[in-house]
Amino acid sequence: MVDTLVSEASGLSLWGFKSPPSHQRILILCSVLGTFSSAAHAKTLRYELSDFTPKTFRIVADFSEVTRIVINPSPSIQPFISDLSLQTEAPKAFPLKANQPIDLRVCKKQCRLSYVFHYRDAAEKIDDIDRIGLQDSLVIGDPSLWLFAGDSDAADAPDLATLSADTATSSHMAHGFFPAGPSYWSWNPRHKDGLAPMLIGDIQRETLQVGASAIEIVRAKSALPINEKSVLAWIKNASSSVAQYIGRFPVPKVLLYLRPVKGGGEIRGGKTFGSGGATILIPVPTESDDASLKRDWVLTHEFMHLSLPLLPRQHHWMEEGLATYAEPVARYRLGFLTRAQVFGDMMQGMPSGQPEADDRGLDHTPTWGRTYWGGAFYYLHVDIELRKRSQGKIGVENGLQGIAAAGGSIAELWDVEHVLKAADKGTGFTVFSDTYAKMKDKMPAEDLDRLWKDLGISADAKVLHFAEKGEMARVRESLLSGKP
Numbered sequence: 001m002v003d004t005l006v007s008e009a010s011g012l013s014l015w016g017f018k019s020p021p022s023h024q025r026i027l028i029l030c031s032v033l034g035t036f037s038s039a040a041h042a043k044t045l046r047y048e049l050s051d052f053t054p055k056t057f058r059i060v061a062d063f064s065e066v067t068r069i070v071i072n073p074s075p076s077i078q079p080f081i082s083d084l085s086l087q088t089e090a091p092k093a094f095p096l097k098a099n100q101p102i103d104l105r106v107c108k109k110q111c112r113l114s115y116v117f118h119y120r121d122a123a124e125k126i127d128d129i130d131r132i133g134l135q136d137s138l139v140i141g142d143p144s145l146w147l148f149a150g151d152s153d154a155a156d157a158p159d160l161a162t163l164s165a166d167t168a169t170s171s172h173m174a175h176g177f178f179p180a181g182p183s184y185w186s187w188n189p190r191h192k193d194g195l196a197p198m199l200i201g202d203i204q205r206e207t208l209q210v211g212a213s214a215i216e217i218v219r220a221k222s223a224l225p226i227n228e229k230s231v232l233a234w235i236k237n238a239s240s241s242v243a244q245y246i247g248r249f250p251v252p253k254v255l256l257y258l259r260p261v262k263g264g265g266e267i268r269g270g271k272t273f274g275s276g277g278a279t280i281l282i283p284v285p286t287e288s289d290d291a292s293l294k295r296d297w298v299l300t301h302e303f304m305h306l307s308l309p310l311l312p313r314q315h316h317w318m319e320e321g322l323a324t325y326a327e328p329v330a331r332y333r334l335g336f337l338t339r340a341q342v343f344g345d346m347m348q349g350m351p352s353g354q355p356e357a358d359d360r361g362l363d364h365t366p367t368w369g370r371t372y373w374g375g376a377f378y379y380l381h382v383d384i385e386l387r388k389r390s391q392g393k394i395g396v397e398n399g400l401q402g403i404a405a406a407g408g409s410i411a412e413l414w415d416v417e418h419v420l421k422a423a424d425k426g427t428g429f430t431v432f433s434d435t436y437a438k439m440k441d442k443m444p445a446e447d448l449d450r451l452w453k454d455l456g457i458s459a460d461a462k463v464l465h466f467a468e469k470g471e472m473a474r475v476r477e478s479l480l481s482g483k484p
């Protein structure tokens with residue numbers, strides 16, 4: 001199962017693919033803003049999209065609340081921008097030349113920048129799906145490339161960005177931004193290193209509600225047919241497992257882009273993007289059926305990623321470790337795995353996460369084993385400690401609830417201290433921080449055989465036996481069930 005994963009490479013995107021991604025984005029830690037308690041007081045940048053055609057759409061960006069900034073469009077995107085004009089007290093055309101900044105300090109009160117984006121040409125020429133490219137027949141790209149925002153470090157930078165679109169434009173787009181009202185969406189525009197990807201083109205979509213959250217399931221209208229009933233049940237089961245584990249689905253909305261791939265077999269990988277919103281890309285074999293999808297762990301793993309804010313690259317193990325550790329436990333709680341499967345996989349996987357002789361701690365040893373299983377061991381250790389101290393009542397899921405209560409999710413970029421503090425607050429203990437301090441720079445290898453024995457697990461001819469009596473057996477059962 002999980003032990004076939006290889007290292008995920010990017011801080012902005014979390015890969016579950018079995019081969020490394022082709023492109024790596026470097027994550028730069030942005031200033032932490034937390035949640036917006038009152039959008040009314042935030043300096044807002046408003047985007048309206050309109051005039052959709054098979055090759056272009058218009059963007060009107062209203063900078064009236066943030067006029068003291070200069071915009072430097074990416075040189076690679078400039079050839080695909082036309083009809084740029086600035087509407088201010090004295091409207092004027094605004095010729096865009098290569099490498100010429102757009103200085104909005106000429107505005108006083110009114111400041112609306114209007115331009116046409118040639119998205120189809122950009123996708124064909126740039127042809128890089130991590131920036132803008134084509135997948136199936138859809139354009140996929142990072143909307144920060146064409147939603148001009150200016151320098152996010154400027155004193156007058158906006159605190160909030162909102163997006164709305166006319167009906168025709170809206171029906172040809174899907175994005176990971178969270179809803180902020182009946183027909184508009186919002187995000188933190190200071191996430192300048194990229195935003196959760198957007199899809200543009202002939203899209204078929206369906207929305208699945210998980211409690212108060214929406215999973216927007218999309219694929220290209222021209223995509224190969226898939227076994228829709230089984231696929232929908234698969235998405236329901238994975239999302240319910242994560243919602244049940246944490247207490248609610250971790251984000252108000254996620255864009256789930258399904259890419260049918262010809263053939264059968266298992267789901268081979270997925271990719272989760274955060275920053276400003278949440279988007280998951282996942283290839284689905286056209287011959288997938290109930291049986292193969294019931295075995296799948298990848299989608300639950302990707303949904304679990306949504307609960308944790310994006311962290312600087314050195315803490316990537318904390319992101320992968322959570323998804324690796326909590327995915328089987330969450331699936332167990334809804335009856336999709338047995339106790340023997342959960343612990344059997346842990347016993348098989350955990351040894352590859354233990355430190356070797358040259359280890360420099362979880363923050364400084366970015367190998368596959370330390371990232372996935374070293375990270376998973378961190379959460380197992382945290383869970384056991386919390387259960388011991390709380391008579392089984394408190395565990396890792398309470399830490400995730402603490403992060404959610406502080407406004408954390410994959411849409412945010414936090415530093416590690418912020419995550420640990422919020423997680424500890426959710427539990428009432430300092431186990432997340434204390435365990436991190438113990439494992440980040442160096443840690444001795446754990447005697448895992450001893451640990452399994454302590455937890456009352458023994459193996460005989462590959463069959464696991466579970467002792468039902470004793471304090472540690474109770475700890476083991478409470479971390480599995482979430483109940484004391």
Ligand SMILES: [Zn+2]
Binds near residue numbers: 301305
């Ligand atoms: Zn992952």
